[in-house]
Amino acid sequence: MLALMLRSAYHAPNQREGSALADHMTDNLGPQPEIVLVRPQMGENIGAAARAMLNFGLERMRIIAPRDGWPNQSAVAMASGAGRVLDGAGVYDTLADGIGDCDYVYATTARSRDLAKPILSPERAMAEARAMRAEGKKVAILFGPERTGLENGEVARANAIISVPVNPGFASLNLAQCVLLTAYEWRRQTTEFQHEVMEWAGSERAPSIEVEKLAEHYEARLDEAGFFYPPTKAPVMKTTLRNMWSRMPMTRADVQIFHGILRQLLRGKQG
Amino acid sequence: MLALMLRSAYHAPNQREGSALADHMTDNLGPQPEIVLVRPQMGENIGAAARAMLNFGLERMRIIAPRDGWPNQSAVAMASGAGRVLDGAGVYDTLADGIGDCDYVYATTARSRDLAKPILSPERAMAEARAMRAEGKKVAILFGPERTGLENGEVARANAIISVPVNPGFASLNLAQCVLLTAYEWRRQTTEFQHEVMEWAGSERAPSIEVEKLAEHYEARLDEAGFFYPPTKAPVMKTTLRNMWSRMPMTRADVQIFHGILRQLLRGKQG
Numbered sequence: 024m025l026a027l028m029l030r031s032a033y034h035a036p037n038q039r040e041g042s043a044l045a046d047h048m049t050d051n052l053g054p055q056p057e058i059v060l061v062r063p064q065m066g067e068n069i070g071a072a073a074r075a076m077l078n079f080g081l082e083r084m085r086i087i088a089p090r091d092g093w094p095n096q097s098a099v100a101m102a103s104g105a106g107r108v109l110d111g112a113g114v115y116d117t118l119a120d121g122i123g124d125c126d127y128v129y130a131t132t133a134r135s136r137d138l139a140k141p142i143l144s145p146e147r148a149m150a151e152a153r154a155m156r157a158e159g160k161k162v163a164i165l166f167g168p169e170r171t172g173l174e175n176g177e178v179a180r181a182n183a184i185i186s187v188p189v190n191p192g193f194a195s196l197n198l199a200q201c202v203l204l205t206a207y208e209w210r211r212q213t214t215e216f217q218h219e220v221m222e223w224a225g226s227e228r229a230p231s232i233e234v235e236k237l238a239e240h241y242e243a244r245l246d247e248a249g250f251f252y253p254p255t256k257a258p259v260m261k262t263t264l265r266n267m268w269s270r271m272p273m274t275r276a277d278v279q280i281f282h283g284i285l286r287q288l289l290r291g292k293q294g
Numbered sequence: 295m296l297a298l299m300l301r302s303a304y305h306a307p308n309q310r311e312g313s314a315l316a317d318h319m320t321d322n323l324g325p326q327p328e329i330v331l332v333r334p335q336m337g338e339n340i341g342a343a344a345r346a347m348l349n350f351g352l353e354r355m356r357i358i359a360p361r362d363g364w365p366n367q368s369a370v371a372m373a374s375g376a377g378r379v380l381d382g383a384g385v386y387d388t389l390a391d392g393i394g395d396c397d398y399v400y401a402t403t404a405r406s407r408d409l410a411k412p413i414l415s416p417e418r419a420m421a422e423a424r425a426m427r428a429e430g431k432k433v434a435i436l437f438g439p440e441r442t443g444l445e446n447g448e449v450a451r452a453n454a455i456i457s458v459p460v461n462p463g464f465a466s467l468n469l470a471q472c473v474l475l476t477a478y479e480w481r482r483q484t485t486e487f488q489h490e491v492m493e494w495a496g497s498e499r500a501p502s503i504e505v506e507k508l509a510e511h512y513e514a515r516l517d518e519a520g521f522f523y524p525p526t527k528a529p530v531m532k533t534t535l536r537n538m539w540s541r542m543p544m545t546r547a548d549v550q551i552f553h554g555i556l557r558q559l560l561r562g563k564q565g
Contacts, residue, residue, distance in 0.1 A: 074464075074466050075471075077461060077464040077466075078460045078461055078464060078465060078466060078467055078471075079460065079461060080461040080463075103466075104464060104466065105464060105466070139545055139547070139548075144482075146482060187478075188481070188482075189349045189350065190348060190349055190350060190351040192348075192351075193345075193348040193349060193375060193376060194349060195345050195348075195349060195374075195375065195376070196349055200346075200349075200471070200474055203471055203474070203475070204474070204475070204478055207458075207475055207478075210459065211415075211417060211459070241555070244559065245555060245558065245559070247562065248558045248559050248561070248562025249558060249561075249562050250554065250555065250558040250559075250562070263547075263551070264551065267548055267551065270543075271542050271543070272541075272542075272543070273542075276534075277538055280534070280535060280538060283521065284512070284516060284521065285559070287516060287519050287520065287521040288515070288516070288519050288521075288556070288559045288560065289559060290519070290520075291516075291518065291519025291520050291521070
């Protein structure tokens with residue numbers, strides 16, 4: 024019965040049922056981050072990532088547009104005793120769908136990017152993440168495809184970057200190892216962590232979905248206004264702008280102000 | 295010439311020459327622990343362990359009685375770019391030979407043992423190990439065969455046990471993953487780790503005067519556009535907006551983007 028429920032969840036377009044089940048199963052493990060595999064390529068690596076997670080008690084997996092579809096028998100075979108992580112994984116078509124309910128997003132990347140984005144060690148990031156989870160905020164950690172890593176447009180959607188401080192002369196961590204080190208750091212800080220106090224001037228931090236909508240609003244109106252010029256530079260300009268929105272620690276009130284600014288500027292010039 | 299020297303080292307009975315060469319090669323990396331693989335079974339796992347080490351700048355490997363002999367082509371193939379770790383590895387027939395020159399020995403084990411032996415987390419053990427290495431003491435960390443782990447008699451030879459605090463309900467770390475976590479912990483406690491790097495993509499934080507001019511630009515144009523409405527609320531709205539600009543950690547590039555957004559929105563609506 025449960026197996027049937029899970030399989031039907033995989034066929035639903037938005038495919039959030041998997042995550043809801045994971046909610047139910049993992050509530051008693053304490054607050055956890057969402058481990059998000061973005062466009063993972065090989066099933067074996069997804070299964071290995073599930074094992075890596077479960078070694079440190081993490082079970083909340085999300086998968087965005089897996090290359091070979093879902094479910095994936097190679098993943099199941101590799102996951103072996105960690106199969107329940109796959110069973111409870113939410114599967115999504117797009118990154119926006121996959122992290123739409125998250126309040127804070129980290130992107131793990133090894134290669135340096137030409138993006139202005141805070142870069143944290145796993146240690147520091149997991150300390151922050153624990154504090155946020157303790158406040159009931161949903162935290163996602165993105166891991167990119169094995170060969171290419173996350174695209175700049177995907178990194179731009181994150182609030183901060185996690186970079187494992189590997190040997191510059193030899194950096195060869197695979198997907199499961201990145202997930203392992205992240206999960207290890209999460210769990211290592213179990214008994215004590217430094218609660219980081221974030222001042223929000225009396226207003227809570229805007230959830231990712233609101234920042235996303237703000238970014239879309241500006242991109243659409245600026246596109247109409249001819250801001251992204253010349254056309255050859257438009258993609259980079261859009262990514263830079265998207266990155267900027269995610270980098271700003273905005274309150275919900277700030278988001279409303281920015282929406283209002285845009286609307287009024289357009290309205291004010293109509294007369 | 296160097297390659298020939300290394301191969302002859304492998305045929306010497308005591309086989310310490312490999313370690314001496316590793317001494318020479320790694321002295322400039324700072325003091326390091328000896329990563330000791332005890333009776334490793336598969337060449338691929340030895341190669342994977344070499345890669346795991348080198349990710350965190352560790353190169354001092356010792357191998358005790360490898361099941362399939364030495365050298366091992368599977369190990370070489372798997373090690374790939376980390377081949378020099380294998381090249382410099384000391385190979386020994388017995389554990390006693392392999393750690394005879396060490397001052398302190400840790401044994402990594404997952405299964406609990408009926409041995410009265412201090413059990414440390416990798417974090418605590420590496421902190422101790424770093425302090426000992428700083429005093430010039432040689433520290434060895436033992437990793438047992440993949441399937442069975444270290445024998446009690448081997449654990450008994452150690453001064454302390456390292457146990458990675460894995461999920462009791464699912465503990466499946468493989469050899470390379472154990473080595474990886476240990477190497478990561480060693481390196482994490484180095485001062486060179488930059489825990490948080492704010493990359494501004496070559497663009498520095500905007501000086502206050504630029505933020506001030508940005509604020510004035512927006513206030514002036516928004517005033518003309520009728521944004522501060524009704525008039526009774528205008529002073530508070532202006533202060534709120536001015537406060538928001540100062541709160542955002544903006545780069546000089548961000549300031550230019552915001553100026554550009556404002557100009558283009560106004561220009562775009564004129565047509």
